[in-house]
Amino acid sequence: MRRRILVLVGATVLLVLVAFAVPLAVLVRTVAVDTALSTATTQAQSLTPLVATAxxxxxxxxxxxxDDRNAxxxxxxxxxxxxxxxxxPRSDLVELGLRGVSASTEAPGGREMVFSVQGATAGNSVIRVFVPDAELTRGVARSWLLLAGLSLALLAGGLLIADRLARSLVDATTxxxxxxxxxxxxDLAARADPDAPAELGVVARALNGLAGRISELLREERENVADLAHRVRTPLTALRLDAEALRDPDESARISSGVDGVQRAVTGAIEQARRRGGEGRAADAAAVVRERVAFWQVLAEDxxxxxxxxxxxxxxxxGCAPGDLQACVDALLGNVFAHTPDGTAFGVELSRRTAGGARLVVHDAGPGLPPGADPTSRGVSGGGSTGLGLDIARRTADATxxxxxxxxxxxAGLQVVLELAGPQR
Structure with a gap:
């Protein structure tokens, strides 16, 4: 695009310069010739009275x-x-002048002019003036050089202006x-420059408005899904507690499995909504943990x-998205409620890491880990916690x-320590 604009402007300027400079160059040459011939004619006319009478x-x-004063x-x-x-020399033109005819013609090396003077006592006389080519073209070469320099300057100026304009258009388009x-x-945070030239600025503002509207719609969707999911977690926890209270182990396992499936679906819905929302990869752990602890304290009182x-x-x-950290805290606290009896105390500690980031500790006074259990494997549940929740926490920690x-x-209870690194710069 930039090259095409330069070619177009260059061709246009050249056409204008040719249409302007060529006639002007011819005019300069014509004026120089006319000036030289006019000077010669004036010189000859000044001698005419003298030749006729003296x-x-x-x-x-x-x-x-x-002759000395004339070029x-x-x-x-x-x-x-x-x-x-x-x-x-006694040329044909001189012979013609002696017969009473004034004329001029081209001659080798210049132009010959004869002026017939009649009325002298001895007969007709002739005033002959020879104007050399150097006099006919005096100043023409310098004028042409100035004209060529001016044309080149205009062409360069036009190309420079066109290049700046093309660069601004190309940069704005890029x-x-x-x-x-x-x-x-x-990346819904990306925005175009609304000060782009001409119609590109209008397109940039329209694109920014579209991006803003998409961000708003996705944020509303994410908030709605997340709110619905958080509301569903509390009754799911209650269902899990009711299932574990059943006397029939098979029935308890069946209902618990169904609750786990719903829990995974809810967690997946939250994560999917968060990914579509394009959340930033940074969160305030203090604000998020306080907000989620306040949410779970209501169930703790019950x-x-x-x-x-x-x-x-x-x-x-x-260094993780706010939604990821919310899901992580919910998973850890949800494990406490799901896998410890009612009345079991628990605690939450949040401190600042020396290397940056935060250190979150969730501990409870429940039965703890069963011997030989691997709680970080998805879908494995023990008496003290669930693999699903700890897997979410592990992936959140690894991501940071x-x-x-x-x-x-x-x-002797379970203590979960989650170390989260600071956001990457």
Missing amino acids: DRATMEPTVALA GDVSVVLADGTVLGAPA DLSGVSEQLAGG TDRAVTLDLADGPLPV GGRLILSGPPG
């Missing part, structure tokens, strides 16, 4: 002086053939293309659980560059 002795010094040759040919001033690719790739909190003041930036640590002997 004798040879009077004319000779005057003609010699005129060409000035001669006077008398009727008897005598030549005064510059030597001059920016629009890049922003479109970013939006297509899921199940007579004592809650111990030790939460550091924020902000505590970590942190780690998940489990501790606690069987029957």
Whole structure:
């Protein structure tokens, strides 16, 4: 596009310059010739009265002086053939002048002009002026060089202006293309430059408005899904507790399996809504943990659980999306309610890591891990926790560059330590 604009502007400027410079160059040449011939004619006319009335002795010094002052040759040919001033051949044009005819013609090396002077006592005389080519083209070469320089300067200026204009258009178009690719790739925070030139600015503002509207719609969808999912978790936890209270082990396992399936579907819905929403990869751990702990404290009061909190003041930036951290905290706290009896106390601690990020600890006074259990494997459940929830926590920690640590002997409760690294710069 940039090259095409430069070619178009260059061709247009060249056409204008040719249409302007060529006639002007011809005019300069014509003016130079006319000026030289006019000067010669004036010189000859000034000698006409003298040649018509004076004798040879009077004319000779005057003609010699005129020849010295003129760039060409000035001669006077008398009727008897005598030549005064510059030597001059007795050409056909001179013969024609002696017959009473004034004329001019091209001659080798210049232009020959003869002026017939009639009325002299000895017969007709001729004033001959020869104008050389150098005089006919005096100043033409310099004028043409100036004209060529001016034309080149105009062409260069036109190309420079066209290049700046083309560059701004190309840069704006490239920016629009890049922003479109970013939006297509899921980066809904990308925005085009609304100050782009001409109609590209209108397109950029329209694209930004579209991106903003898409972000709003996705945010509303994500919030609705997340809110619905969080509302569903509480009755799911209650169903799990009811299922574990059943006396029939097979029936309890069947209902618990169904609840686990619904739990996984709800978690998947949250994650899918969060991915479509294009959340940033940074969250304030202090704000998120406080908000989710406040949510679960309501259920803790209903199940007579004592809650111990030790939460550091924020902000505590970590390198994961807010929705990911919310799902992680919900999974850890949901495990406490799902796999410990009512009345079991638990605690939540949040502190700042020395290397940046946050350290989240969730501990309970429940039965802990069963011997030989691998709680980080998806779908494996023990008496103290669920593999599904801990797998979510592990993946969240790994995504930030942190780690998940489990501790606690069987029957002595479970402590889950989640180390989250800070956001990457």
